[in-house]
Amino acid sequence: MVKARELLKKNIMLVALVVITIIFAIGTEGTLLVPQNVTNLISQNGYVVVLAVGMLICILTGGNIDLSVGSVVALVGAIAGTLIVNMELNIWLSILICLAVGILIGVWQGFWIAFVRIPAFIVTLAGMMLWRGVALIVLDGLTISNFPQNYLKLFNSYVPDVFEGEFNVVSVLIGVVICLVIIALQIISRINKKRKGYELENLISTLIKTVAICGVIIALTVTLGRHNGFPMILILLSVVVIIYGYYTTKTVPGRYLYAMGGNEKAAKLSGIKTNKVLFLAYVNMSFLSAVAALMCVARFNSAAPTAGTNYELVAIGACFIGGASAYGGIGTVPGVVIGAIFMGVLNNGMSIMGIDSNVQKVVLGLVLLAAVAFDVISKRRSKNA
Amino acid sequence: MANMMLEMRNITKRFPGVKALDNVNLQVEEGEIHALVGENGAGKSTLMNVLSGIYPYGSYEGEILYQGEECRFSEIKDSEEKGIVIIHQELALVPYMTIGENMFLGNERGLRYGINWEETYTKANELLNTVGLREPSRTLVKDIGVGKQQLVEIAKALAKNVKLLILDEPTASLNEADSRKLLDLLLQFKKEGLTSIIISHKLNEISYVADKITIIRDGATIETLNNKTDDISEERIIRGMVGRELIDRFPKRSESHIGEIGLEVRNWNVYHPLYHGRKVVDDVSFHVRKGEVVGIAGLMGAGRTELALSIFGKSYGTNISGTLLIDSQEVNLKNTRQAIDKKLAYITEDRKGDGLILDNPIRINTTLAKMDKVSKNGIIDKDLEVIAANDYIQKLKTKCTSMEQVVGNLSGGNQQKVLVGKWMFADPDILILDEPTRGIDVGAKYEIYCIINQLVAEGKSILLISSELPELLGMCDRIYIMNEGRMVGEVMKEEATQELIMGQILKSSKGV
Numbered sequence: 001m002v003k004a005r006e007l008l009k010k011n012i013m014l015v016a017l018v019v020i021t022i023i024f025a026i027g028t029e030g031t032l033l034v035p036q037n038v039t040n041l042i043s044q045n046g047y048v049v050v051l052a053v054g055m056l057i058c059i060l061t062g063g064n065i066d067l068s069v070g071s072v073v074a075l076v077g078a079i080a081g082t083l084i085v086n087m088e089l090n091i092w093l094s095i096l097i098c099l100a101v102g103i104l105i106g107v108w109q110g111f112w113i114a115f116v117r118i119p120a121f122i123v124t125l126a127g128m129m130l131w132r133g134v135a136l137i138v139l140d141g142l143t144i145s146n147f148p149q150n151y152l153k154l155f156n157s158y159v160p161d162v163f164e165g166e167f168n169v170v171s172v173l174i175g176v177v178i179c180l181v182i183i184a185l186q187i188i189s190r191i192n193k194k195r196k197g198y199e200l201e202n203l204i205s206t207l208i209k210t211v212a213i214c215g216v217i218i219a220l221t222v223t224l225g226r227h228n229g230f231p232m233i234l235i236l237l238s239v240v241v242i243i244y245g246y247y248t249t250k251t252v253p254g255r256y257l258y259a260m261g262g263n264e265k266a267a268k269l270s271g272i273k274t275n276k277v278l279f280l281a282y283v284n285m286s287f288l289s290a291v292a293a294l295m296c297v298a299r300f301n302s303a304a305p306t307a308g309t310n311y312e313l314v315a316i317g318a319c320f321i322g323g324a325s326a327y328g329g330i331g332t333v334p335g336v337v338i339g340a341i342f343m344g345v346l347n348n349g350m351s352i353m354g355i356d357s358n359v360q361k362v363v364l365g366l367v368l369l370a371a372v373a374f375d376v377i378s379k380r381r382s383k384n385a
Numbered sequence: 386m387a388n389m390m391l392e393m394r395n396i397t398k399r400f401p402g403v404k405a406l407d408n409v410n411l412q413v414e415e416g417e418i419h420a421l422v423g424e425n426g427a428g429k430s431t432l433m434n435v436l437s438g439i440y441p442y443g444s445y446e447g448e449i450l451y452q453g454e455e456c457r458f459s460e461i462k463d464s465e466e467k468g469i470v471i472i473h474q475e476l477a478l479v480p481y482m483t484i485g486e487n488m489f490l491g492n493e494r495g496l497r498y499g500i501n502w503e504e505t506y507t508k509a510n511e512l513l514n515t516v517g518l519r520e521p522s523r524t525l526v527k528d529i530g531v532g533k534q535q536l537v538e539i540a541k542a543l544a545k546n547v548k549l550l551i552l553d554e555p556t557a558s559l560n561e562a563d564s565r566k567l568l569d570l571l572l573q574f575k576k577e578g579l580t581s582i583i584i585s586h587k588l589n590e591i592s593y594v595a596d597k598i599t600i601i602r603d604g605a606t607i608e609t610l611n612n613k614t615d616d617i618s619e620e621r622i623i624r625g626m627v628g629r630e631l632i633d634r635f636p637k638r639s640e641s642h643i644g645e646i647g648l649e650v651r652n653w654n655v656y657h658p659l660y661h662g663r664k665v666v667d668d669v670s671f672h673v674r675k676g677e678v679v680g681i682a683g684l685m686g687a688g689r690t691e692l693a694l695s696i697f698g699k700s701y702g703t704n705i706s707g708t709l710l711i712d713s714q715e716v717n718l719k720n721t722r723q724a725i726d727k728k729l730a731y732i733t734e735d736r737k738g739d740g741l742i743l744d745n746p747i748r749i750n751t752t753l754a755k756m757d758k759v760s761k762n763g764i765i766d767k768d769l770e771v772i773a774a775n776d777y778i779q780k781l782k783t784k785c786t787s788m789e790q791v792v793g794n795l796s797g798g799n800q801q802k803v804l805v806g807k808w809m810f811a812d813p814d815i816l817i818l819d820e821p822t823r824g825i826d827v828g829a830k831y832e833i834y835c836i837i838n839q840l841v842a843e844g845k846s847i848l849l850i851s852s853e854l855p856e857l858l859g860m861c862d863r864i865y866i867m868n869e870g871r872m873v874g875e876v877m878k879e880e881a882t883q884e885l886i887m888g889q890i891l892k893s894s895k896g897v
């Protein structure tokens with residue numbers, strides 16, 4: 001019983017996500033889970049996942065946030081538009097330049113935050129205004145549209161269906177392959193653990209977990225198959241999530257992020273160069289902002305000076321809903337992905353139901369507050385116990 | 386006989402695992418200066434915190450009689466209303482506020498939503514006059530020296546209509562002239578009828594101002610001496626402070642294998658990181674041999690932790706100068722990473738504040754200082770980590786449910802073991818242990834001592850910083866005595882006694 005409660009507590013946001021999905025599926029009379037809408041959900045919220053993962057890295061270092069994200073998205077988008085549309089530069093070269101610009105912006109902000117030790121809030125608030133201004137200058141206040149097809153295809157297309165049937169079989173095949181990989185990894189890890197004589201996770205719970213994950217993946221790929229197939233953007237997102245999930249859990253620099261957020265003094269005395277950790281977190285954030293910018297210009301097929309407005313807030317929201325601690329040191333990439341999907345479903349569901357967009361904002365605000373309040377209160381209780 | 390101003394009867398205060406005060410009695414007469422003396426951790430500050438309501442009624446046992454009536458304070462405001470004001474060792478002034486604003490902070494003149502600044506500053510200037518501080522009350526506190534700040538604290542107390550003034554180490558950070566001025570001020574207030582309690586380590590100051598001296602040791606009152614009738618020589622007071630039996634609380638070291646010099650420091654100077662003019666470590670030289678346990682005795686604020694941190698990759702202070710030799714080779718450690726790579730370890734006195742990551746499990750804490758032992762190309766091998774964590778749990782007999790237990794949920798002694806394990810994992814040759822047994826029970830202390838013995842048997846050099854003299858006497862081969870940033874003495878194990886060390890510390894204090 002205690003175990004069940006603990007399990008529930010650990011996965012509370014996942015449960016909340018399932019509940020809210022069911023509620024909206026009923027509320028929208030099934031429209032929410034229609035293949036076309038699922039595909040929409042992914043392309044609409046892809047950038048949130050990318051930005052939220054970057055934001056998580058910053059938050060982990062000690063509750064630091066980055067307010068400049070939206071403006072960086074606008075600026076990098078503006079540069080992408082200028083290079084690709086106006087100058088008709090090679091798209092790969094343009095993408096490289098855009099990513100480099102993202103890194104440079106990160107170096108600039110990271111320098112002030114980590115080495116001069118100006119609070120991140122202030123540096124990125126300045127960045128928010130600064131980069132928006134630069135974006136406006138680059139675009140001269142105008143919007144660049146009509147990106148070339150070969151660029152748009154990179155982000156907006158689907159994995160081609162070799163069988164060319166009514167139903168996209170390739171999508172399902174991808175799903176099956178992913179499931180097989182997951183199952184194989186589980187089996188290898190179990191065998192390894194057994195061989196080295198480590199404690200094994202309960203077989204039944206492992207089975208249930210694996211079956212549930214594979215079930216979701218198959219259901220998703222089948223749904224996508226019934227529409228246009230497996231979107232390219234989902235491949236990009238998966239790569240980002242896998243890389244950063246691995247980075248945060250399995251690498252030494254990843255461990256240092258948590259150590260710094262958990263207790264900066266202890267981390268410093270343990271020989272961790274905390275300034276460097278902080279610096280890299282912000283370089284990475286701006287790099288991922290550039291990635292998101294490239295996704296966004298493709299999706300809207302335009303680079304507008306107002307692009308990316310409020311993106312930073314959505315990313316921060318996804319992190320906190322996903323269980324990141326506002327004080328740093330706690331939070332996971334899968335949690336943040338759940339937070340991002342949660343916000344996406346909430347937005348999308350309410351839109352389909354025709355709820356007034358002003359009301360939507362009220363709901364989002366309350367949900368964010370509730371999520372963080374839950375985090376703070378549950379922690380206080382566990383400290384008292 | 387004068388009226389009894391304050392009587393604290395049978396005060397007992399428990400903290401989880403320890404009895405900080407055990408049936409303490411204190412009687413203070415009206416219009417006297419009463420001194421409270423005792424070693425670090427004897428319970429002086431705890432007693433004053435009980436009196437001022439920081440530890441509210443109900444969290445302790447016993448009763449407090451003040452001006453003849455029983456008091457049950459539940460917060461500081463309650464005791465201040467009765468005229469009991471405590472001035473803490475660390476000054477509690479806000480640097481970027483003016484003297485006047487500080488003096489009336491929480492006690493503002495005028496209306497709640499309409500502060501009368503004219504009245505505030507006029508009144509402040511009057512009070513500053515009383516304490517003999519010639520400084521306009523509109524000066525920012527950060528712009529005046531520590532000595533003057535101390536006077537501001539007293540003026541602030543006067544602004545609250547103080548009847549019983551408690552001063553916790555008021556002269557700890559003052560120079561001779563300022564200390565003298567402060568003590569004379571107290572004597573002057575005494576003539577005007579103010580009662581005060583002063584906590585101090587400077588015995589010459591105490592015999593200068595105090596009418597009575599109450600000695601506290603290990604959370605119990607030992608005796609109260611009267612300036613007029615009793616012998617209050619320093620020797621007499623020191624005997625009261627340390628006079629406990631030394632029982633066999635320390636494990637024997639089989640035999641010593643003292644070898645070459647492992648760590649040597651020459652002419653080490655460190656300045657305060659914020660107040661660049663303040664020298665925290667002043668021309669300190671010492672050495673530790675392999676297989677040797679060397680202690681540093683001293684009072685709180687003597688600069689021992691600052692010395693250790695400045696050696697450990699310049700983790701404290703500015704303008705650090707001096708020579709550091711490891712295995713007779715001069716090294717320049719710019720950061721903690723380099724210090725660890727040179728096989729140096731510093732085990733902090735504040736395991737919760739800057740030693741452990743409380744939200745993280747034992748496993749993650751154990752490997753943090755030496756991640757390259759459990760990783761390849763930056764990729765962590767969790768299996769190696771598990772082995773390492775379990776290894777140290779067994780070696781140090783850490784009591785826990787598993788290596789995945791969050792360290793914040795462990796007892797103090799077991800947290801300390803995790804911290805020690807973390808640094809043993811870093812393979813150091815030289816370990817600096819700063820108050821390694823603070824706040825842990827006797828059994829756990831014994832186990833920590835055993836670990837120390839085991840480490841020196843392996844030929845490691847140990848520098849042991851401790852405020853508990855018996856611990857130093859029981860564990861060390863040699864003890865340095867540090868006071869006010871300087872090394873003021875060195876004694877071998879054979880000749881060391883508590884009286885000798887305490888005497889050296891107190892005599893070297895720049896008193897009046």
